[in-house]
Amino acid sequence: MSATLMHAPLTCSLAARFAAAEGGVPIDIAYLNLRTKEFELGGSLYDINPLGQVSVLKLPGDEVLTETSTTILWLQSQSENTEFRRNPDDPDYFQMVRWLAFCATELHKQIFRVVFYQEATDEVKERIRALAPQRFELLNNHLSDRPFLLGDRISAADAYLAWFFVLSDNARLDISEYPNLVAYRERMLNRPLIRELIVSDRIKDAEMNQQIIPA
Numbered sequence: 001m002s003a004t005l006m007h008a009p010l011t012c013s014l015a016a017r018f019a020a021a022e023g024g025v026p027i028d029i030a031y032l033n034l035r036t037k038e039f040e041l042g043g044s045l046y047d048i049n050p051l052g053q054v055s056v057l058k059l060p061g062d063e064v065l066t067e068t069s070t071t072i073l074w075l076q077s078q079s080e081n082t083e084f085r086r087n088p089d090d091p092d093y094f095q096m097v098r099w100l101a102f103c104a105t106e107l108h109k110q111i112f113r114v115v116f117y118q119e120a121t122d123e124v125k126e127r128i129r130a131l132a133p134q135r136f137e138l139l140n141n142h143l144s145d146r147p148f149l150l151g152d153r154i155s156a157a158d159a160y161l162a163w164f165f166v167l168s169d170n171a172r173l174d175i176s177e178y179p180n181l182v183a184y185r186e187r188m189l190n191r192p193l194i195r196e197l198i199v200s201d202r203i204k205d206a207e208m209n210q211q212i213i214p215a
């Protein structure tokens with residue numbers, strides 16, 4: 001029996017989909033529209049997560065896991081691909097957890113949570129965008145001698161960071177001055193499984209008329 005990911009196209013639950021795909025972990029998808037909070041097959045996201053947010057993963061056995069970073073961690077723990085999966089006793093396990101936390105707190109919630117939401121004024125959005133260069137510099141330096149966040153092998157942390165770069169143009173964040181980030185973004189978004197999921201999510205987003213991400 002597979003876990004079911006509550007998935008709103010192009011949102012952070014796409015990061016969980018990337019992790020599942022790269023790890024070869026089969027999952028079922030329950031599509032929902034994040035603007036209306038309604039599932040495609042009926043029902044409200046609020047009934048599963050009172051905050052009305054993704055990511056939410058229903059585990060086999062019906063236990064519910066929220067928070068993108070933990071859904072990604074669980075998914076990677078189920079991978080049979082030992083090149084992809086990191087176990088808690090692997091030397092780089094905590095580096096993976098570190099980068100997941102970085103993506104969640106320094107990029108996703110710090111930046112996207114403001115620039116994509118109506119409650120912030122344009123001035124506030126610009127001040128938040130001004131936090132990006134410092135974070136990009138840090139990532140650019142880190143990626144100067146390794147293709148992925150943990151080194152030579154892709155990990156679940158890359159799934160989260162790749163998703164950030166799916167939407168970084170929509171957030172009007174310019175990475176052109178950071179060559180290692182530009183290369184990383186190209187490398188990640190052109191991986192066949194990831195590219196396929198982005199294409200299908202763009203189609204689904206338009207079909208659902210979600211209208212939550214500025215062009």
Ligand SMILES: N[C@@H](CCC(=O)N[C@@H](CS)C(=O)NCC(=O)O)C(=O)O
Nearest residue numbers: 011012052053054055067068069104
């Ligand atoms: N704490 C959650 C929140 C993630 C989050 O902000 N998700 C966004 C989509 S990328 C969301 O559901 N936004 C809808 C809302 O805040 O009402 C997590 O880490 O997964």
